[in-house]
Amino acid sequence: MTTAPPPEQPDNRPDHQSSISDEQWEAFLRDAAEGGGGAGPEEPSARARMVTRRLRERDGATDSEGGGRRRWRRKPAAEPQPWTPPGWRTGPAWQEINGTRARRRQAWSAVGVLLAVAVALVAVRPSLLLDRLPGHDSAASAVDASPSRLPAETAAPSSAPDETDQTALPTLEHPFRGSPAARWADGAAAIEPPAAKAVAGLSREDVSLALRRTKDFLVAANLNPDVLRGGQPDEAFALIDPKEPAVLSRLRRALDKPTRDNQPVSLFSRFDPHEVRLAGDVVKVRGHMTFAAERAGQVRVQADYTFVYPLVKAGGDSDFVARTIIRRKLTLVLSDPNRWDVTPGKLMLEHWNAEFYNDECGIYDGYFHPTFPLEAPSGAPATGPAEDPYDRSHPLSDGSKSDGTGCGTITRT
Known part of the structure; x- marks a missing residue:
């Protein structure tokens, strides 16, 4: 081994x-x-x-x-180093710190601007906030849906209507909210001629015809949709006696070339369709009509009515509603063709006068120009006294508004 x-x-x-x-x-x-x-x-x-x-x-x-x-084999990862506070060289740059603070200031500034705009809108239109409170919609809708209707007016009232809630501002759904006109009748139905009777040698039927034709003229001049959109008042012209060429000629000139002394809006309600449109299809009306004997074979009809027009901006989605109020007083005469050289059934336009409220001062282009919330007026400044446009107890002064003078401020719309 x-x-x-x-x-x-x-x-x-x-x-x-x-x-x-x-x-x-x-x-x-x-x-x-x-x-x-x-x-x-x-x-x-x-x-x-x-x-x-x-x-x-x-x-x-x-x-x-x-x-x-x-x-x-992969190189092992480095061991984590213990934390140390950043030094003045290793910490974030001062420019970065300042930039962050500037961005925060800009963000808070933007929030402040939005809050200021919201406060301004609510101040002008409290309904923007109030309408969103629990239970407010149902209560407001109930009031607006069935306000107690006023009885028909048969004579001039002795005082202005009671004050209304000025915080209840109009909306597209309720354009007459906060206005005395909410209790008025609508449109042509509000123009109720009085009972006719024979006067001045005219029969009751003749007087009834004079009253009906006066109503037809008021509707054609102030409620016709085409006329409200700036059209020609042909139906109203058809009711005027063509044997009054001077009156018809003056009115046609006013429509073609309106001036301060000859405005079509002194007799016809017209709005620029490129500027505004009606908020809905209801115009509130209140007034009365009277008649009396003129001369033998003539009946003289006087009409005193106020029209309230709710309007919004045309061609936009704005829900701000402005109301223009127009009070008109007309005198029309119907004559017996057997005694007078007149056209049977036609009216003679003897006198007319008007007062305009919430209409731009110093603009004479043949249209009414309402002002809206948060908008500065573009016309001349108001120089007349403050007036309540719903006060129908005072008489109209000849020429106080129809010639553009005496334009003042209004206490409510």
């Missing part, structure tokens, strides 16, 4: 690692025990070990058993 010399002792240097695997060493001991004469595994030389170590350092790592596939 032969024994193999013991293997060389490994180098005791700290960086030395044997290249003989456990499997090779166990195979050698087994052969020696069985009497095999195989040579023991040889330990690599020091130079070989140095080369192997350098290759391992260069390539990263090799298989511990030798002969294995090279594996690439």
